[in-house]
Ligand SMILES: Nc1nc2c(ncn2[C@@H]2O[C@H](COP(=O)(O)OP(=O)(O)OP(=O)(O)O)[C@@H](O)[C@H]2O)c(=O)[nH]1
């Protein structure tokens with residue numbers, strides 16, 4: 648029997664969930680080169696993510712964040728949430744077949760705000776069932792003031808003018824409140840500011856991005872920190888440069904004052920080159936290792952028993968994961984906001 652560990656993306660429409668998932672996929676081969684671990688996508692997963700990857704590799708020099716004209720297509724469901732694909736990866740040692748699956752869930756971000764109760768319910772169920780939640784944050788929306796800043800960005804008191812409209816932090820908080828009302832099992836929450844290339848080039852400004860997360864998601868962080876659930880929650884920030892090549896250029900106001908964010912390549916010939924996507928995985932696998940070592944949980948969890956069986960004993964599994972996880976970045980906006988005990992190696 649195979650067992651599964653589920654991970655869900657979370658974020659409003661167009662913030663960059665699918666692009667982030669694709670950049671994680673792009674990273675998989677490199678893991679195998681570094682340590683004795685492999686994450687192998689199944690055929691359907693590979694076909695979808697490979698198509699996304701090709702689209703991202705052919706980004707224009709100047710582009711507006713618009714799922715119709717540039718980048719990858721907005722995620723859509725043919726016939727309701729149940730028809731959405733699951734992104735399956737086999738996790739194992741390089742030379743061994745494994746029965747442990749990681750399943751990534753992605754869906755149209757519109758599900759967050761739409762009034763369709765079936766769609767909201769679908770996300771709540773995902774939040775309850777998944778051990779790991781990756782919150783994709785549109786960074787320019789979180790930090791830019793009004794019309795244009797970009798390269799010379801400095802925080803001002805108007806920063807993040809479009810945050811509520813685009814990232815919808817209130818809707819996200821409501822979903823967590825419904826899903827984490829009673830939390831019995833540990834969860835990892837990853838805040839992943841994306842489209843962040845412009846803001847993470849120096850240690851100082853990357854740190855600012857982390858400060859922005861603390862400020863703009865303060866009510867959500869407070870909810871995570873509540874004593875009734877704090878012990879079961881680890882919270883990290885991982886600014887992933889999901890395309891690597893684009894920097895923020897300007898905001899234009901379109902019909903009905905809808906903001907449209909424009910990006911430009913660093914140079915005419917700059918190629919798609921995501922950065923730091925591996926570090927998100929390093930935090931993720933640190934958490935997995937911790938779960939694996941938790942004897943209390945192990946008794947209850949088929950997943951953990953299977954992982955142990957798969958990796959042929961504690962030490963081998965620990966070594967491979969720990970070796971990969973210990974290189975995780977702890978500067979430039981990366982770090983643990985809560986639940987160190989679930990990530991300590
Ligand atoms: N500059 C820049 N643009 C990006 C990046 N990631 C995504 N985009 C742009 O934002 C658009 C939306 O990205 P997606 O990854 O499809 O966003 P999503 O959250 O999956 O959106 P839905 O599927 O509609 O919920 C893309 O088509 C790109 O135009 C990024 O890292 N940098």
Ligand SMILES: [Mg+2]
Nearest residue numbers: 664665721722
């Ligand atoms: Mg999508």
